[in-house]
Amino acid sequence: MVPKNKKMIVFDLDWTLAPSKAEIDSEMAELLVELLKKYKVSVVTGWDYERFDKQIFQFIWDDENILKNFYACPTCGTKMYVYKDWNWTKLYSEDLTEKEVEYILNTLNEAIDTLGLRPEKTYWELVENRGTQITYSALWQQAPLEVKSVFDPDFKKRLKIKEYLDPRLEWFSALVAWTSSIDITREWLDKAYALKKLEKESGIAIGDMLFIGDALMEWWNDFPVLKTWIDALQTKDPEETKKMIRGLVK
Ligand SMILES: [Mg+2]
Numbered sequence: 263m264v265p266k267n268k269k270m271i272v273f274d275l276d277w278t279l280a281p282s283k284a285e286i287d288s289e290m291a292e293l294l295v296e297l298l299k300k301y302k303v304s305v306v307t308g309w310d311y312e313r314f315d316k317q318i319f320q321f322i323w324d325d326e327n328i329l330k331n332f333y334a335c336p337t338c339g340t341k342m343y344v345y346k347d348w349n350w351t352k353l354y355s356e357d358l359t360e361k362e363v364e365y366i367l368n369t370l371n372e373a374i375d376t377l378g379l380r381p382e383k384t385y386w387e388l389v390e391n392r393g394t395q396i397t398y399s400a401l402w403q404q405a406p407l408e409v410k411s412v413f414d415p416d417f418k419k420r421l422k423i424k425e426y427l428d429p430r431l432e433w434f435s436a437l438v439a440w441t442s443s444i445d446i447t448r449e450w451l452d453k454a455y456a457l458k459k460l461e462k463e464s465g466i467a468i469g470d471m472l473f474i475g476d477a478l479m480e481w482w483n484d485f486p487v488l489k490t491w492i493d494a495l496q497t498k499d500p501e502e503t504k505k506m507i508r509g510l511v512k
Contacts, residue, residue: 264509265493270302270333270466271510272457272492274475274484275309278503280317290500291321293507295328300511302464304333306456308445308483310392311336311343311352319350333464339456340394340447342463353463357393358448366396366434366446373426374398379419394451398423400442413442420444452486468492474506 276282279290286294297303307313314334322329329345336343342353358366370389374380379400380388390397400413400420414420420438427436427446436446453475461468473494475484487494497503 264495264506265472266510268301268472268493269470270304270460270464270472271297272304272306272460272471272473273503274453274477275305275307275313275317277476277499278474278497279305280500283313283317285317286321287500288321290504293504293511295323296511297507298328298331302331302333302466304335304460306335306339306453308338309336311341314343314350333460335456335460337392337394338447338451338453339459340451342459355393358396363391363396366431367391369427369430370396370398370446373423377422377426379423394447396446398444398446453484454486454489457487457490457492474503
């Protein structure tokens, strides 16, 4: 049963609203619009803003009265976007400072060279500055999934880099991500952080929010929200999420 006394419904993105990196389908788009008529809605992800454009925004109805209830939280709430004057507008972005970026980039490049993990020839940016996060991509972001999946399936290469980085990047956290990357952010930027930022920006207490995600199991990426004692529901896939949304809008 879905609790109906909530004011805001917070979703994870990948495998909760849509398959990873894929668009929401038309049925999910309609359900989100229905939900936005009754609740504030937020989507929290580790991905950057462009994923919202590609996976969600272009499929939901362009009505300011409804979209004003949407809070988009890319990169775990270190950025937040709301709909204002017919545009998705950035409320804030907690970018790394120039000094922080320089230090992280130097340390990361040093790790790659010291460990002999620099490819002889690259066709992509090995290290990318996403403003609030530095990402190391062992393979090109757009490389086919089959290629990425065989690169480091047992995480050994990336764990070596992480071991090198951890004592040197004390105030940051380096997390092995996706199939061939490492994400470096300021320490403890997880989905619990995003909920605290949402509480501050929306004025809605975490106790009045409901979280729905596919990865609430221990040490998976939705797990940190449980630190905040938010009411949370585990979903199996977007189809199950649709059932939950139907229960909320009914
Ligand atoms: Mg997920």
